[in-house]
Amino acid sequence: MTISTIKARGISVSLDLTVGHIADMVVESGGRRLKPLHRAPWVDAGETLPRDLPQGTVRLSGDFLCAPFSRSDVEAAPLHGWPANSAWDVIDSAATDDGWRAVFRLRHKVMGASVDKILALRDDHPFLYQEHVFSGGSGAISVAHHPMTAMTGGGRLAFSPKRFAATPADPLEPDPARGRFMLAYPARSADLQHFPAAGGGTLDLTDYRMDDRREDFVTLVEADHGGPGWTALARQAEDDLVLVLKNPAELPVTMLWLSNGGRDYAPWSGRHLGVLGIEDGRTAVGHAASIGDNWLKREGVATAFALGEGRGFSFRHVIGALPASGGEPPQEVTTANGRMRLASAGAARDVPFDSDFLRIGRPAVA
Template sequence: MDMVTLGAKGISVSLDLAVGHIADMQVEADGRTLKPLHRAPWVGSPRESLPQDIPEGTVRLSGDFLCAPFSSSDVEAAPLHGWTANSQWDVVENGAIPGGWRAVFRLRRKVMGAAVDKIFTLRDGHPFLYQEHIFSGGSGAISVAHHPMTSMREGGRLAFSPKRIAVTPPTPLEPDPARGRFRFAYPARATDLTHLPLAAGGTTDLTDYRMEDKREDFITLVEADHGGPGWTAIARRAEQDLVLVLKNPAELPVTMLWLSNGGRDYAPWSGRHLGVLGIEDGRAAMGHAASLGDNWLKHEGVATAFALAEGRSTSFRHVIGALASAEAEAPAGIETARDAMRVLAADGTAKDVPFDGEFLRIGRSVPA
C-alpha cells in the first residue's frame, strides 16, 4: 500500500507512503472542492519514460513533504532533500479522535541516527492540515524545511507576515540558458518585497505571480520579530481560493520561495512545470553542510539547524489550509486566536474561520 487517506468533516489528505509526499488535499468550502496542493505533471508516468538518475522524490513530486536536510545531502549520504522526501514511511497510528482524525507515520530509515515521526491531525470543520514532525535521538544536527507547493493556472497575488529581508543565492537555479532561465538578480538583497532586483535591471514585485514570466527562481525571506505566527497567503485567480501556509517562526525562521514556471527545459520538467510556487518554511541554509557551517543566515542571527542527541526529541509544527475566495487580492493581514483565524481584507472586512490557535503557539518550548 503506497497511499493512505485520512479525513474529517470537510477535509481529506492522502499521503504517498513511498516517499512521504502529500499526494492530495481536498477542502470542502461553499459547495466547492478546493485542491490547494500541486502534483507534478509526470507523476504516474512509466518509470522508464523518466530520466533514470532523478531521485524518487522528484519522480513522485507532490503536495508537501519534509526535507531533512533541505537541498543537498552532503553530510550523510542521501538523495536531494534527504530520505524523508525519498523513501518509505510506515503507518503507526491512523484513526478517529474526538472531533477529527489523527495519523502517525514513521520513516523506515533514520536521519543522522534519529527516528523521524510525522503526525497529521484533521479537525471537523477546520480547513487546515495540522502537521508535526518529531526527531528522536540521533547525533549532530539537521537542517529541515517543509516543501508545500501550490500551482496557478492564471497566476495570483501573495501576502506574507512581516519579513526582515529577502535574499537570493549567489547563483541562480538554472544559470545555463541552454537548460533554463531565471529573472531575479543573483545575488540580491531587498527589504521591500515589491522592489526585488532583476537580472536584466530594474525591480519586480514579489507579491505578484505572473504566468508570462517563464523562469525558475529562488529567494529566502527572513521572518521579522512580530510576535505572531509566520504565514504566507496565495490568492489564486483562476482557482478563486486562498491557500494558507503557517508556521512558528521560533521553530522555522525562514520562508524560502521556489517560483517554477516553465523555466526548466530538460526532462522531466520539459517546460511543463507551470505556475508552481513552493513555500518552503524551514530552519536551513542551502545544503546540509552549509546549514551546519558558517553561512549568511547565521550572520543575521538566524538558526539553520536543529541539534540532535540521544535521549532527546526535537519537534516542529506546520499548517496548510485553503479557503474559498472570489477576491483576486491577497489578504492585508491574518490574526489568530485560540479557536479561530481572522483573515483581514484590504477594504477592512474580515472573515473568521475555525482554527486551532494553540497548535502554533508562540513561546512553545523549542530545542536550541
C-alpha cells in the same frame, strides 16, 4: 505505491507512503472542492524518466519533509534527504472525537534519529495540521517543509512581516540552454515589491505572473512580530486562497520556489507551470552549509536543530485553503480563541482554527 488517506468533515488528505509526500488534499467549502496542492505532471503518467532522478522528484507532490533541505552533503542521502525520498510506515491512524489523527514513521534514520510525521484533521477546519518529531541521533540537521501549489492564471501573495528577502549566489538554472531565471543573484531587498531583477530594475515578489517563464529561488527572513509566520496566496483562476502557517521560532525562514516553465530538460520539459513552493524551514541551502558558517547565521537566524542521544525536538506546520474573497490575499492574519481572522482593507473574515497548535511564544529547542 501505497496511499494512506485520512478524513474529517470537509477535508481529506492522502499521503504517498513510498516517499512521504502528500499526494492529495481536498477541502470542501462553500459547495466547492478546493485542491491547494500541486502534483507533478509526470507522476503516475507511465512515461520513461531519467534514471538518475531521486525518488522525491519522480513522485514530486503536495508537501514533504526535507531533512536536510537541498544537498545531503554530510550524510549520504538523495536531494532533500531520506524523508522526501523513502518509505514511511503507518504507526497509527484513527478517528478522534473531532476529526482524525495519524502517525507515520520513516523507515530510514536521519543522522541516527528516528523521525515521526503526525497529521491531524479537525471537523470543519479547512487546514492540515502537521508535526514532525525527531528522536535521538547525533550532530545537527536542517529541516524544511516543501508545500507546492499550482496556478493556471497566476496569483497575488501576502506575508507576515519579513526582515528582508535574499537570493543565493547562483541561480537554479544558470545555463540558458537548459533554463532561465528572472531575479538577480545574489541580491537582497527589504521591500518585497521591489526585488532586484536579473536584467536590471526590480520585480514584485507578491505578484506571480504566468507570462514570466522562470525558475527562481529566494529566501524570506521572518521579522520579530510575535505572531504566526504566514503566507497567503490568492490564486486567480482557481478563485481560492491558499494559506501556509508556521511558528517563526521553529522555522525562521520561508523560501519561495517559482517554477513556471523555467526548466527545459526532462522531466520538467517546460511543462512545470504555475508552481509555487512555499518552503518554511530552519536551514541554509545544503546540510553542510546549514550546520557550518553561513550568511543566515551571521544575520542571527538559526539554520539547524541539534540532535542527541536521549533528546528530541519537534516542529509544527499548517496548510489550508478557503474560497476566495475579493481576489486579493489578506493584509493581516491573526489566530486566537479557536479562530483565524483574515483582515483586508475594511473587511475581515473568521474561520475555525486551532489557535494553540503552533505554540507561538514557545521557544524552539536549538
